[in-house]
Amino acid sequence: MKIQIDESRCIAAGNCVMTGADIYDQRDEDGIVVVMDYAPEDPELQRQARAGAAICPAKVITITED
Structure with missing residues (x-):
């Protein structure tokens, strides 16, 4: 699994961070998601x-899936 932003x-907006706090974060300076x-093989993280x-x-x- 590959994640692109x-x-x-x-x-x-931060919705992704609220839903996937172990995957997504926001930059302090502008809030853009990173x-x-x-671990891409972890089912919970997927x-x-x-x-x-x-x-x-x-x-x-x-x-995208590898």
């Missing part, structure tokens, strides 16, 4: 990653 379109280090992407109001998170 289109930072140029992120509106810093992906934290994670669930959080997908839930965060689904709830993103700007649809800036793309998940």
